[in-house]
Amino acid sequence: MQDHQPLLDSFPSFTRMIQVPYVGNSEGLAILWDDAVFELDDISTIEQEIHAMVKLFQMDMVMKLGATNAVVIFTKSSCCISHSIETLIRSFGANPTIYELDTHPNGKQMEKALIELGCQPSVPAIFIGKELVGGANEIMSLNVRGKLKQLLIRANAIWV
Incomplete structure (x- = not known):
């Protein structure tokens, strides 16, 4: 064997x-x-x-981590777009859980899983309400259409 x-x-x-x-x-x-x-x-x-x-x-691990909080962001410490998305979400009063893939012990495996789940590029990847919403484009689109705040409210990430 x-x-x-x-x-x-x-x-x-x-x-x-x-x-x-x-x-x-x-x-x-x-x-x-x-x-x-x-x-x-x-x-x-x-x-x-x-x-x-x-x-x-790997995909199961990422999905489970994505369900640990109302908002979870997978990022890299050097990614300015990830920082901007985190700042935007915090501006609504949400307190996201952040996983920095370049400093996390399983970061490389998690990044591969995010790619397998369809995140291109792999960061930022945002889960809201235990669902993978997508990356920066999806979050910015939701925000421009006025739907990001409602999504955060439905996920109990913020209260009005």
């Missing part, structure tokens, strides 16, 4: 990889992930399946 454990160890939600018996004399692999067991049938595609699961884990 090829050792894929180092790849799995880089993602805390993966518990471990184990060998499991199949019908007949063959053996397969299974990955334990958040109390779920994923069987990997074809030994030749194990690495591809692991990478697919890693992508799912």
Whole structure:
């Protein structure tokens, strides 16, 4: 059995990889992930399946972080557009949770997940009311149309 454990160890939600018996004399692999067991049938595609699961884990991690507060912004410390969006949202009285990808230990994985979720560029990425709203263009468009404040109110990020 090829050792894929180092790849799995880089993602805390993966518990471990184990060998499991199949019908007949063959053996397969299974990955334990958040109390779920994923069987990997074809030994030749194990690495591809692991990478697919890693992508799912990364996107799940970002979506869970995006749901931790009424407003969550994924940014980079050097991004002036991200700073402007944060300032705009704070001007309504909201207190967003900020994740700076360039300083966060899992920042690179989170950035890849944001790209997979459709954020181009990856920052800023803004969640309001546990939903991915998008990036700076979407936030500015909502603001120009007078809809950003209402979205923040519906998300309980601000009160009037």
